[in-house]
Amino acid sequence: MENLFDKQMNKATVFQNKDIISPHYIPQKLPFREKQIDVITQGLSAVIHNSKPNNVFIYGKVGSGKTATVKHVLDHLEEFVKKNNLSSKHCYINCRSHESKYKVLLKALRTFYPEKDFLGYSSSFVYEKLLEYATTKKAHLILVLDEIDKVKDIDELAYSLSRGNDELQGGSITMIGISNNLIFKEKLDPRTKSSLCERELVFNPYNASELMQILSERCVTAFKPNAVTQGAISLASAIAAQESGDARTAVMLMQRAGEIADGEGVDSVTDVHIEKAKASVEEEIIISMISTLPQQQQLVLYAIAQLTLQKRGIRKVSGEIEEGVLYSGEIFETYLDLAKKFGERTITSRWYRQYINELEMYGLIFVTNSGKGIKGQTRLIKLGFDAGKIKAALEKELLKLVN
Ligand SMILES: Nc1ncnc2c1ncn2[C@@H]1O[C@H](COP(=O)(O)OP(=O)(O)OP(=O)(O)O)[C@@H](O)[C@H]1O
Ligand SMILES: [Mg+2]
Known part of the structure; x- marks a missing residue:
């Protein structure tokens, strides 16, 4: 009978040295730095x-x-x-x-x-x-x-x-x-x-063309010759440039796309593989980003996720329900309750606004000012990602507070 590992060993792969395209690897050359x-x-x-x-x-x-x-x-x-x-x-x-x-x-x-x-x-x-x-x-x-x-x-x-x-x-x-x-x-x-x-x-964050050069250099040794198309590198760079110029996203997309190509048994990584990698990498990135936020900001985000799951949204003057949208004030109230529950000091409303601005900058939430169709003037906030997943990721982080 064939040994299980022989089979693995003989499997075709697009990688030459997969470690080089891992986000933990420190390359010898760091362009633009x-x-x-x-x-x-x-x-x-x-x-x-x-x-x-x-x-x-x-x-x-x-x-x-x-x-x-x-x-x-x-x-x-x-x-x-x-x-x-x-x-x-x-x-x-x-x-x-x-x-x-x-x-x-x-x-x-x-x-x-x-x-x-x-x-x-x-x-x-x-x-x-x-x-x-x-x-x-x-x-x-x-x-x-x-x-x-x-x-x-x-x-x-x-x-x-x-x-x-x-x-x-x-x-x-x-x-x-x-x-x-x-x-x-x-x-x-x-x-x-x-x-x-x-x-x-x-x-400073990298722009798309810088990311393209960074990726190209790493791909030369990470992948076999001609195993990565230019289209794949361009798309991965464009996506990462949108994600605030993050080279880690670019590298992770490339690595995951290579794994997907191997899974399909094809011999080159294309933009289609990058698209597929995007969904799986995105979730990982959000979760790791959440873990780097300061505790108080995690609590603010937790309040948003919790309210999003509990509420049906807000009712416009027209009677229509706008799903997933929250009032800034109600989030702050929920945050105060949560902070108390976790035995944490509370931040002032000025810091709260600052945290909200940052969460928006990270792309975790969307913020708009209520215009027509909503009573009063207030900031409206909507979560950028699945509330359940964000809440679960935060619970893992915040549990450290109680333990
Ligand atoms: N100029 C570059 N050339 C090649 N690879 C790079 C370059 N800059 C970053 N990378 C790669 O991008 C990934 C993220 O880089 P790094 O960990 O240094 O980011 P960071 O600024 O410390 O981010 P964080 O704030 O999340 O800790 C790593 O895999 C790193 O090797
Ligand atoms: Mg770092």
């Missing part, structure tokens, strides 16, 4: 001259290459530091999994002392130990805080690190904060803001 690479490299090159680099705050929308770019520069730094025997170390921390000052410091310490386990030690011990490491080794430590907006006590973390720095005799600690959250910076304590944002760097 030359300037950002240069700024980060220049900043970090202070360590070559044995001085402390400035802290940097990096901001840019989802999929604009922030994580890939920073990791790329750090790889080069690590290689250089090793080759030249310099005393500098870095630690990449995804704050989505290390969402407090304590967890961030612990993660850093474990990276610098890989042989020891510090779990269970107090926050101040972990902090002192980190300073001790920098001092005794006279090391310049670089902490990359990716998705920094997820750190609950960011003001305390930033304050401790910058105060620690002042105390250090030789060695230093530098923060590179990365975020795709527009309003995160505005909410920071002024002291945190001025220390974290010594330098700022913006990543």
